[in-house]
Amino acid sequence: MFPTPIHQRPIVNQYIYKIFLPISLIIWLIPIFGILMTSIRGLGDITAGNMWGTPSEFLLFSNLYDVFTNTPMIKYTLNSFKVTIPTMLGAVALSCMTGFALANYKFKTNLIIFFIFIAGNFVPFQILMIPVRDLTFKIGLYNTITGLVLFHVAFQTGFCTLFMRNFIKALPQELIEAARMDGASEFRIFWKIILPLTRPAIAALCVLIFTFIWNDYFWATVLIQGDHAMPITAGLKSLNGQWITAYHLLSTGSIVAAIPPVIMFFLMQKHFIAGLTLGATKG
Amino acid sequence: MKKVIISLIMMFGIISSTSFAGTLVINTDTSDAAPKKAFEYIIKKFEEENPDVTVKWNVFDHEGYKQSIRNFLNTDPPDVANWYAGNRMLPFVRAGLFEDVSDIWKDSGWVDGNLSENMEHAKKSMTIGGKQWGIPYTYYQWGVYYRKDLFTANGISVPKTWDDFVAACATLKAAGITPITIGSKYLWTTAGVFDYLNLRTNGYEFHMDLTLGKVPYTDPKVQAVFDKWDELVKPGYFLENHAALSWQEALTPMVNGEAAMYVMGNFAVAPLKEAGLRDSNLGFFQFPEITPGIPMAEEAPTDTVHIPSKAKNKTDAKRFLIFMSRADVQEEINKILGQLPINKNSSVKKGDPFLKAGLNMLNNAYAMAQFYDRDAPAQMASEGMKGFQEYMSNPDRRQKILERLEKVRQKVYK
Numbered sequence: 011m012f013p014t015p016i017h018q019r020p021i022v023n024q025y026i027y028k029i030f031l032p033i034s035l036i037i038w039l040i041p042i043f044g045i046l047m048t049s050i051r052g053l054g055d056i057t058a059g060n061m062w063g064t065p066s067e068f069l070l071f072s073n074l075y076d077v078f079t080n081t082p083m084i085k086y087t088l089n090s091f092k093v094t095i096p097t098m099l100g101a102v103a104l105s106c107m108t109g110f111a112l113a114n115y116k117f118k119t120n121l122i123i124f125f126i127f128i129a130g131n132f133v134p135f136q137i138l139m140i141p142v143r144d145l146t147f148k149i150g151l152y153n154t155i156t157g158l159v160l161f162h163v164a165f166q167t168g169f170c171t172l173f174m175r176n177f178i179k180a181l182p183q184e185l186i187e188a189a190r191m192d193g194a195s196e197f198r199i200f201w202k203i204i205l206p207l208t209r210p211a212i213a214a215l216c217v218l219i220f221t222f223i224w225n226d227y228f229w230a231t232v233l234i235q236g237d238h239a240m241p242i243t244a245g246l247k248s249l250n251g252q253w254i255t256a257y258h259l260l261s262t263g264s265i266v267a268a269i270p271p272v273i274m275f276f277l278m279q280k281h282f283i284a285g286l287t288l289g290a291t292k293g
Numbered sequence: 294m295k296k297v298i299i300s301l302i303m304m305f306g307i308i309s310s311t312s313f314a315g316t317l318v319i320n321t322d323t324s325d326a327a328p329k330k331a332f333e334y335i336i337k338k339f340e341e342e343n344p345d346v347t348v349k350w351n352v353f354d355h356e357g358y359k360q361s362i363r364n365f366l367n368t369d370p371p372d373v374a375n376w377y378a379g380n381r382m383l384p385f386v387r388a389g390l391f392e393d394v395s396d397i398w399k400d401s402g403w404v405d406g407n408l409s410e411n412m413e414h415a416k417k418s419m420t421i422g423g424k425q426w427g428i429p430y431t432y433y434q435w436g437v438y439y440r441k442d443l444f445t446a447n448g449i450s451v452p453k454t455w456d457d458f459v460a461a462c463a464t465l466k467a468a469g470i471t472p473i474t475i476g477s478k479y480l481w482t483t484a485g486v487f488d489y490l491n492l493r494t495n496g497y498e499f500h501m502d503l504t505l506g507k508v509p510y511t512d513p514k515v516q517a518v519f520d521k522w523d524e525l526v527k528p529g530y531f532l533e534n535h536a537a538l539s540w541q542e543a544l545t546p547m548v549n550g551e552a553a554m555y556v557m558g559n560f561a562v563a564p565l566k567e568a569g570l571r572d573s574n575l576g577f578f579q580f581p582e583i584t585p586g587i588p589m590a591e592e593a594p595t596d597t598v599h600i601p602s603k604a605k606n607k608t609d610a611k612r613f614l615i616f617m618s619r620a621d622v623q624e625e626i627n628k629i630l631g632q633l634p635i636n637k638n639s640s641v642k643k644g645d646p647f648l649k650a651g652l653n654m655l656n657n658a659y660a661m662a663q664f665y666d667r668d669a670p671a672q673m674a675s676e677g678m679k680g681f682q683e684y685m686s687n688p689d690r691r692q693k694i695l696e697r698l699e700k701v702r703q704k705v706y707k
Contacts, residue, residue, distance in 0.1 A: 053567050253558075255541055
């Protein structure tokens with residue numbers, strides 16, 4: 011088995027592991043700790059250079075109050091849901107169908123189509139920025155939630171298709187053949203046999219896509235201009251004053267923005283980890 | 294076919310009837326909290342005073358507005374748009390996109406009497422080709438913010454002349470205090486220092502000629518500015534490693550008493566006070582005189598309102614501009630913004646010594662510079678500020694930097 015489980019390694023390695031794991035964990039978590047600390051400070055502490063020391067005042071609640079009253083943060087959060095949930099549903103639904111078709115039917119262009127889906131993942135966002143902006147502008151979807159959702163669905167479907175196709179391909183072929191013998195229509199096979207079996211994969215994909223889209227900053231700033239459709243990640247910048255970077259409010263806002271994907275992750279944790287390795291063994 | 298034509302005519306009828314006189318379209322870039330609130334307030338007040346006018350107000354994103362205004366002035370002009378004074382409005386004036394509003398400035402029949410008199414000090418920055426192109430409604434001062442207690446402890450009084458200023462720096466440095474703090478990570482802070490050195494060494498007219506591209510950067514007069522700058526940079530009077538800090542991070546040494554002065558805009562006062570400084574230990578003074586006899590012009594970025602030349606409802610637009618120039622209106626706007634009114638008859642929030650000092654200084658100023666990145670075109674400004682920062686870190690490269698800026702100037706102002 012790879013990687014070798016730690017308790018089968020030499021005893022020295024086990025000790026090194028036990029010492030360095032907590033150290034590296036702490037190093038990884040320092041920035042998050044810093045954000046947590048900053049979110050309970052006032053701007054005065056930050057200007058005075060008191061970044062890591064004891065906060066002179068405990069201002070978490072007043073910062074939270076400011077975050078929600080100074081800026082349309084509630085609207086931004088709603089916008090984030092309006093973008094994330096349809097994208098999640100759309101990309102997962104489409105990829106279940108494409109994955110099923112690509113895994114089960116033998117036709118000439120099967121591999122080519124599959125590769126096109128995969129190739130989409132390798133195109134850097136930055137290259138697409140201007141054409142996509144122009145495209146949405148010409149269709150009249152620029153600066154709308156629909157435009158952002160459609161783009162995300164299109165872009166995420168590539169990765170989801172790769173994931174679903176490999177997963178469905180790994181399912182026992184006999185199940186489908188048996189259903190065909192019994193005279194089930196292709197749609198019925200998809201609906202009654204494939205979908206229930208792919209449930210863990212669907213759950214994992216949902217979590218993944220939810221986090222991807224929720225955390226998207228790039229496309230939100232490219233395709234959205236006004237408050238009416240701005241998701242929370244891009245909306246955070248409005249917490250800054252005209253002159254002043256409000257680090258304390260930005261930190262508090264970031265924590266608020268991070269809560270939904272974290273909740274989603276912990277709720278679906280089991281599926282998430284199982285799903286990540288599920289399709290991986292057979293390609 | 295007839296039906297189509299009739300319905301087309303009807304459609305046009307509907308479209309044109311939506312822009313009937315009495316609707317005033319205002320576009321602004323006031324997406325930040327305080328400016329937004331200020332405009333909410335004045336638009337409400339304007340509608341109350343002019344019940345026959347309905348205002349339609351479009352708020353644009355602060356950054357995006359710089360692009361949008363180019364489009365909408367041509368294609369879909371509002372009746373009033375906000376913008377900035379000085380060379381920033383020059384391209385629009387040249388392209389004939391802003392309406393000449395000299396009549397508002399000349400007419401003495403307005404509520405407040407003679408506008409030209411009440412806003413004389415700001416008139417230069419609104420004038421191009423002998424005409425005025427808009428109304429200024431807010432600005433704020435730049436100058437030197439300093440720690441009073443550190444000055445007293447070292448026996449320094451507020452410097453009025455360049456020699457006093459340099460001597461004060463030397464005393465502070467000897468006492469182990471950084472004389473001037475600055476954070477040049479985002480470049481623009483260096484331009485504040487450059488502007489003042491140039492305004493004081495060569496005067497307002499030369500500074501405008503330079504930012505308009507009429508003078509080469511290798512001119513001896515520009516060299517003279519850098520000679521003065523050398524007197525501060527070479528002995529190490531500026532904060533070390535300033536290139537790694539934002540303007541805000543450079544406030545920290547001042548709060549902690551490790552640095553004594555900051556050449557900054559008035560927006561620095563709020564965070565300094567929040568960090569614990571008080572009126573008793575934080576002070577403000579005008580940037581000292583360098584060349585004796587040169588009239589004192591100040592750095593005061595000014596926000597303005599204009600009428601696009603293609604506006605549909607110019608009558609009400611003028612009413613709005615006159616309204617915006619009134620002392621009481623400017624007073625209210627600037628109370629919300631925490632900035633300074635331009636109209637001399639307005640007063641500022643009582644008990645704020647910084648606003649009071651700024652008001653006195655600007656009301657008596659010879660002219661207003663708008664800040665290097667507003668006075669010079671964007672490309673020149675960005676290269677210029679890069680050069681200033683490089684110079685502050687490596688003063689020996691001055692000649693090379695100036696030659697490079699001269700090349701940029703020749704390209705930009707072609």
